[in-house]
Amino acid sequence: MAFRPRSAPRVVSMASIIFAGLALFAGGCSKSKRPKQAFFCHCLFLTDTDKQSDQPVTVCAPDRPLAEKSAVSCAQTGAPATVEHCNCEPRPKDSCPSNDCQLVQSH
Numbered sequence: 001m002a003f004r005p006r007s008a009p010r011v012v013s014m015a016s017i018i019f020a021g022l023a024l025f026a027g028g029c030s031k032s033k034r035p036k037q038a039f040f041c042h043c044l045f046l047t048d049t050d051k052q053s054d055q056p057v058t059v060c061a062p063d064r065p066l067a068e069k070s071a072v073s074c075a076q077t078g079a080p081a082t083v084e085h086c087n088c089e090p091r092p093k094d095s096c097p098s099n100d101c102q103l104v105q106s107h
Helices: 008-028 064-076
Strands: 037-046 050-059 083-091 102-103
Touching: 008 050, 008 083, 037 064, 050 064, 064 083
Parallel strands: none
Antiparallel strands: 037 050, 037 083, 050 102
């Protein structure tokens, strides 16, 4: 049985498939190119006595839905109970927090 090299079209075809797969994988991991803006959010949770309370946060996101999603995990770091949801409003004149999430101390 003699060694026969693969045909050129088959090798090119396999290389094309591998390249396309890598391109799709790399494209799926890219970060959003949309500019971020600051949002002020009130995140609600129930206390252990079933009273509603809130944890205000400032987050940085490209739009309101992403801000509200990000705010839930941000607020959870300071809330004593599970955060139910957040309502966010854009603050175009405010700058974004350096780490995209900042707890706001309520007075």
